[in-house]
Amino acid sequence: MTSMVTETGPVRAKILVLLDGSTWSHKCALHAVQVAKKSGSLVVFFSVLDRSEARAQAFTFCTQSDMCHLIKDHEEKIWRDMKRSINTEYQDLLTHYAKEKVDCESRIVEGDVREEILTEANSGRYSLVVMGAYGKSGKSHAGMLSEQIAGLVDPPLLIVR
Secondary structure: OOOEEEOOEEEOOEEEEEOOOOHHHHHHHHHHHHHHHHHOOEEEEEEEEOHHHHHHHHHHHHHHHOOHHHHHHHHHHHHHHHHHHHHHHHHHHHHHHHHOOOOEEEEEEEOOHHHHHHHHHOOOOOOEEEEEOOOOOOOHHHHHHHHHHHOOOOOOEEEEO
16 A cells, blocks of 8 residues: 655555444454554544344344333434444544554444445545454354445455454
8 A cells, every 4th residue: 555645745545444343343453453554554443323223123122022112212222332332342442553553533424334335435535445254243244245345345345354
């Protein structure tokens, strides 16, 4: 990864690191710190919170517990927990990156995971996209996501196992 030079000076390479709160995404963020140190790149942590995931978890709770009258309350609790969890992960990683003397930023957006990732990754601001091989469940869902975006992401995509 090299820096481009413009009339206003050098432009630093940026690495987009996709985080979903899983062990796999945390591992990819730890791997990205090494790439960033070697290349002098800025790292941008990026997460998408999808309300439909909270809704699905609340529905599962409702059908398994026969407590459907609490579904809206449960959905809101899950949503708050999702936000709290990703913010906690960000704080841990920001602390780690500061110790490693690697510059980083973070962004959390709400929306459709695939759509938001493609929009961000293809914005023209990144030299590399890094993501974990699996998602929170450790099963095929994130694998499917990586397959869905692999051919549609403009920058190189590094999948960490």
